[in-house]
Amino acid sequence: MEIPVEEYPKRFPLPVDSEHKATEFRLLSAAPPHMRAFHLSWLSFFTCFVSxxxxxxxxxxxxDDLDxxxxxxxxxxxxxxxxxVFARLAMGTCCDLFGPRLASAALVLATAPAVFCTSLAASPASFLVLRFLTGFSLATFVSTQFWMSSLFSPNVVGTANGVAGGWGNLGGGATQLIMPLVFDLIVLAGAGKFTAWRAAFFIPGLLQMVSAYGIFFFxxxxxxxxxxQLQKSGEKHKDSFDKILSGALTNYRGWILALTYGYCFGVELTxxxxxxxxxxxxxxxxxxxxxxxxxxxxxANLFSRPGGGMLSDFVARRFGMRGRLWTLWAVQTVGGVLCVLxxxxxxxxxxxAVLLVFSVFVQAACGLTFGVVPFVSRRSLGIISGMTGGGGNVGAVLTQVIFFRGSHYSTETGITLMGVMIIACTLVIMLIHFPQWGGMLWPPSDGATEEDYYVSEWTAAEQDKGFHKATLKFSQNxxxxxxxQFIRSDPSPNTYA
Incomplete structure (x- = not known):
């Protein structure tokens, strides 16, 4: 039979699966809890990118002002x-332990003062420190992806992650328009240029504060x-830090995705x-x-990263996880070629012209990456998301240190070499293999099931206590x-119930 879908249970306005995750993605809806959380998360991430x-x-x-x-x-x-980099790893852990709502609201609110204080920068050193502290807010990407993976079913999780991440990333482009516009308006009001750029930083700071309170209360x-609430009622097991950390660090797929994400999202940041x-x-x-x-x-994130997530879900309907991996490799490699050009x-x-086409491919690769991430681990999803997201920042740091720091390379040469790095680092996607689904070059392992893969994250003692049971629902979905290869017939007997 088909994977069961609950058609509009009393408390949900969207159809959901056995985990009560939405099986449809309705962009124009703000219905709680699924679509409301979607809009709150991408708006918060957007404001952090603007800042x-x-x-x-x-x-x-x-x-000129700070020499x-x-x-x-x-x-x-x-x-x-x-x-x-480390903020994203920490954010993943906080999401696993405390949930994405508190983790996201706390970080956005905590980094807002650094945005306001940028207006007080008086030296190159203070400017650097304030940009460093403001950058912590980009860890909201992890809570955004974790949140979407917790609320949307596997058949639409790539789309939800892609749209939320892509629309959040729009802040990186929107700020290129917003800040010069705010600057010009302040100058027109009579302020000097050096005063105007400082006053302009109050706008992104205020946006962050509003988004933080929105997430916390709604x-x-x-x-x-x-x-x-769920931990107090006993409906959700309160996990331990060492177990979720160990599960993430020992899963090689997370490390590979962190590397490849460093040369799609990391390139975008650069x-x-x-x-x-x-x-x-x-x-x-x-x-x-x-x-x-x-x-x-x-x-271009308005459609490119969401398009990557949608493409991931689309190819998975026919080709499964192997289709997701092949498409990620192909799109990111084309992005590397365009970067060289x-x-x-x-x-x-x-x-x-090349920049515009390049933007579509490199951002679509980001969406495609997070079409794969939700399936790497259930128990350590937050840390895996944090590792991948942090890999994006590490890639940006390394790329800028190697190619764009000082005068060792001209900027155009640095861009070309960055494209070569994209092509080379994307090759490791071929090494990802899921026993139950296969990989780019190898088929699934004989007899491997989804239950085997996900339940293995729990010890025998934990399974005896029933901690793994929520995982069984995800395995089925x-x-x-x-x-x-998905056969619409009764599933094989569940030996883990």
Whole structure:
């Protein structure tokens, strides 16, 4: 028989599966808890992106005010994305232990003061420190992906993750338009340029505070309630940190996805940091034009990353997990080729055209990645998400240190070499293999089942206590990842009940 779907239980406005995860994704709905959490999460992530990348579009003014050198600017850009490396790992742990609602609201609220204080920066060192602290807010990406994976069924989880992540990433492009506009309005009001750029930082700070309170008061961790409520009632097992950490660190698939994500999302972060100044310096365009071009890259997230998530779900319907992996490899590799080409094109029009096409592929690869992540682990989903997300930031840091720090390479050469790195690092996707579904190059292992894979995360003693039972529901719902091998008949006897 088909995987059971509950058609509109009394307390849910959307159809749900046996875990009460939504089996449909209705973008225009704000129905609680599924779609309300979706909108709260992407809006919060959006504001954090606006804050973290509020400085680059105003760098020509900030550079003159604080006497920043090229090295100072490069270091500040690295600091902005390196701050989230460990924050994302910590966020994954917090999501596993306390739930995405509290974890997300706390981080967004805690990093808002750093955004406000950027207006007080008086030296290159203080500017760097404040960008570093603001960058911690990018860890909300992990809570966003964790939250969507907790609320949406496997058949639409790629779409939910892709749209939430993509629309959140829009903040990286929107800030390229928002901050110059706010700056211009403040100047028109009579302020000097050095005063205007400082005052402009109050806008992203206020946006963060509003989104944090929205999540805290209106969000819900899981379809059936918040973590604290479900743990008190005994409906949810309160897990231990050492067990979920061990489960994540010993799953090699998480490490591979962290590496490959470093060269799709990490590249996106790098482009957000360098592209406005690149067009401003190389093609001699004005600040507004450079910001508009840079914004076009980030704003492609409106459809590109969501498109990647949707594509992942689409190919999985016929080809299962193997289809998800093949599509991720192909799309990210094409993105690498386009990145190489971007560094080689010498005309303004050609560079803009390649940038736009490149943005679609590199951002779609991000969506495709998080079409795979929710299936790597159930018990350690938060840390696996954090490892993958943190890998994106590590990739951004390494790329900027190697290719865009100081004057060792010209920016165009750095972009070309970054494309080569994308192509090379994407090859390791071929090593990912799920016993129950297979991988790019190898079929499934004989006799392997979803229950075998996910229940193995629990010890025999824990299974005796029934801690694994929630995993059984996910195992059943994830049989769709067999693709065309999925037989709509009674499932094999469950030996773990």
């Amino acid at each position: 973290t990348f509020a400085a680059p579009p105003l760098l020509p003014m900030i550079r 920043l050198t090229a090295t100072d600017i490069g270091n500040a850009g690295i600091a902005a994305v390196s701050g989230a 969000g819900q961790d899981l379809p059936d309630g918040d973590y604290s 482009i957000d940091n360098i592209i406005a100044q690149y067009f401003y310096d190389r093609f001699d365009v004005n600040l507004h034009t450079a910001g508009t071009i840079a914004a076009s890259f980030g704003l 971007l560094g080689k094109v010498g005309s303004l029009a050609g560079s803009v 994830s049989r769709r990842e067999r693709g065309h």
